[in-house]
Amino acid sequence: MGSIDSKTEEIIFRAARKVFTRKGFDGARMQEIADEAGINKALLHYYFRNKDKLFDRVFRDVVKSTLPQLIGIMNSDMPLFDKIRTFTSTYIDILSGNPEFAGFVFHELSRNPYRLLESLKESGPNLRVLENQIKEAALSGKIEYIPVTHLVVNMMSLIALPFIAQPVIMGMFSMNPEDFDAFIRERKELVPQTIIHSIIKRP
Amino acid sequence: MGSIDSKTEEIIFRAARKVFTRKGFDGARMQEIADEAGINKALLHYYFRNKDKLFDRVFRDVVKSTLPQLIGIMNSDMPLFDKIRTFTSTYIDILSGNPEFAGFVFHELSRNPYRLLESLKESGPNLRVLENQIKEAALSGKIEYIPVTHLVVNMMSLIALPFIAQPVIMGMFSMNPEDFDAFIRERKELVPQTIIHSIIKRP
DNA sequence: GTCTATAAACAGATAGAC
């Protein structure tokens, strides 16, 4: 269940992912997906029954292709600062390759939060690990204590929002696409620095 | 041009803003707006001609009701750290009152970036002021230099993303709506702290 | 100005030939 068997199915699925992640469920058209796949509209229904089911598969695929990597890093026994750097670098790489993913996931989740429960909790992050690292580092005087919630949200924010706000940023700072790419690359260094500076204990 | 004259027009407009900001252009239905306004569908067209024009008015209204305040703070002659604190506090207050605004604006702008040029550049921010403050503070050894772009994006990110990711955050950390409100209130202190700690010069 | 009724266009889904 949930696997891709035939060649055509694969082509359709990729087309659907492209259109859905760009336009969202409401903005996507079955016709556009068919065009993108170079096949007929009827085939979409032959392979995926209806728009909802096709979307569901796409949404799960997007989540599955990104979350586990990030959760893996979060749950690892890497030292705290390394974890922050690796998480940032990996997350930015993922979103650089798929700039629409962040906006897509957040938008669809506020449209229909139920899906979250399934797709997120299937591979839910274990915050205990990170929480203990923070407490330990705080007790040893290495960092200022910060609740896990805020640390995680701060990282997510600094990493994901620039992609969601890409047109705003490009407009506001008169950037072209190359400028924006460079800007994102700079953030691979800057974001971990920002996070670490904000919690590290001063002498 | 662009002003609201009659009572009914005002009621319709508020209903439209509510529905559009929640569902987005593609997800919004003229019927739902009519229902929300307690009037008939035909009246929407009588007052606003079509869906596109109604949406345009709403989008501009949302931008106009938020951006100028933030730009005003950015362009003021407030000291740098005060500016960071005031900007954060004001922005969070705006979004607390209208949690859908951030997701709405960013989503619609990536759907149709043209609108940005008009709505954003009408009251474009003057980054020179902030840029000079950063340079001055860096030269006087008060802070580590940071490009304006990154400083502004960092603030925007830490403030806006939590609202966009609200369902994710509530799911991930098992929060109820009250928990989330408290979480956001905490950020009014935490975000400026994070930003300032990340740039302030260590002894 | 506000309504009901209806037109016109669109989008998702199915039937049936090949």
Next chain:
DNA sequence: GTCTATCTGTTTATAGAC
């Protein structure tokens, strides 16, 4: 499996009565 043709329901938009 893949196509064309078509149906059904939805959604925007207009006509016209009051």
